[in-house]
Amino acid sequence: MSFRPFKAMSFDVVGTLIDFEAGILNHVRAVSGEAGKAHSDDDILKAYRYARAKEGSIWFPDDLERCYHLMAAELGLPDSEENAKGLAQSVKDWPAFPDSIEALKRLRKHYKLVAMTNGQRWALDYMARTLDNPFDYEFTIDDSRYEKPDPQYFAFVRGALSTHGILFEDIIHTAQSQYHDIGVAMRLGYTTCWIERRFDKKGTGGTLESDRTEPTYHYTSLAQLADAVEAELGN
Template identity: 30%
Template structure:
């Protein structure tokens, strides 16, 4: 199935363009250095549901505040010791999370090919600005729709309705022109399908959150990297 018809790429950011699990692990060090700390897989088995529930409980909370609560709740769940200062540092850590090595160059290629690049992300505006600096190099995102702007978190269908409506308003483009590009099946692929949006899954190696428990969710397209995806869609559109 050709990628040529798509004109707007609706990107998840964290887990797709930004390596959030590596960023999280770095900032969970005060917990992971304790003798009874779990391994990576177990940590994310605990963190994922806690983060999802924290967002569900207060959809208008800033993501930085969500993360602060997640740190404390994770420590409690795992019977580990945590301080308020450590929790706050984790909440403020998003700008330090690294980009995947292929993200920026692939995004530049996609922008140069005339595709609209739109972010739909579970993040607050301030935190995203740090990530934006890591990603934008020789191009700019065409639109950025954050959870803070929308007032809810994915996988709420409200977020996808917001994106569809604003893409039509801002660019005059329809739902059929949009392709979701994401790693998380929970946050993006599955709810996107409920809105009849096509999806390209970026299969980031070792990704756990939003992926491991959703192996039965099938994307329309699958790629091993952003570079592979960019090459494929540019070829189809040439």
Template identity: 35%
Template sequence: MTRRLTDFSVLTFDCYGTLIDWESGIWDALQPVLHANGCTEITRETGLAAFAEFESTQQAETPGMRYPELLRRVHERFVERFGLRSDEALDRAFGESVPHWPAFPDSADALRSLARSYRLVILSNVDHGGFAASNRKLGVTFDAIYTAEDMGAYKPTPGNFEYMVNRLREDHGIAPEQILHTAQSLFHDHVPASHAGLARCWIDRQGLSRGGSWGATAEVPERPSVDFLFPDLAGMAAQVREEEDAPPAR
């Protein structure tokens, strides 16, 4: 039987790349050091690909490091790779840039719509302070928020999903089969969520299913299967409304 979005009662979300436009935020935050060096040859695609490499490497090397410090280290790696000059202020500003990363235009409206039908949960790779700043752009109150700061590790570590599933079961009485994990990143989310046995909805912001770029996300050698696929969150919310408004099957 074909699964329906309305078969689930809980949506667990990745935030950055799914709800918050982290690629625009990252690229904007790299502009000060590029401008300071008069650098015009590094394109957005090149810069984001380098970020993806450095972030995943740094997260694996220092899983307990808070995200602002981790971003600062990523900035240091970036300037070293491209032979740029930086200083402590530029490195620190990049590390503290998360609160300035914008929400996608459809995120707030779609989340408010989805909140009428689901409990909403965050599983994010940032710290609580960074997410609190982003949350003010999203227009809803989440039922639970779990970050890498809680777990001392970053996705795609499988333990992050185990932690979330256990907390939702023990603290909120939510069974895994009620959960639909909703995310953009195949690397950070869909691969480990599939190993955790969760149903998955791919918000394909980058158009990867149509041959788009990996952007600021590390590549995976084999694309995991997903249960649902939408190009944006607005499309998902529209499908939920359509299912809810459909007459019952006879």
């Protein structure tokens, strides 16, 4: 399939462009001392994944406070309001993947870039700055009032983009999460691009498990996607 017909690329942000797993691990290891050393990265991310899925969640990343308390109980980490609030606030410093900023600059030469995050507006403001503010349009859970994989989130964004002359068939939806993005987007008829950030790792890390859906395009980095687009459309 050609990259030429499309006008826009929509992106999941957390996990696709921003390395949330590194951000969570950095905070937990910084506050947990000796207790944290008893657990592998996979242990910590598994505890996070289960905490995030547990009943009672609120909007992300405010929900990270609740998650930290659950993770602390599960893993025997030092528990305090300061540590819990710190996990939510650590979003401000979560790193971009090494290829994200440059690849987005390359892709923006050919497409309008659209952020579609389950995060709240305050969090996207920080993450967009980390990414050097690449987006032409930004959508958060504060805008949509729904959380992916709810199809209503995608419907909201389609409607909003249509007012800017960008139609459903003009969009490539790009994401890391099979659960939150690729599966539902394919069922809705989107052209999709799966960035398999964990291609060289076991398990799903901090992302909820899901059946695998075959996307339209499949790369293991955002840089590979930019390479493929430039190979067809030039740079």
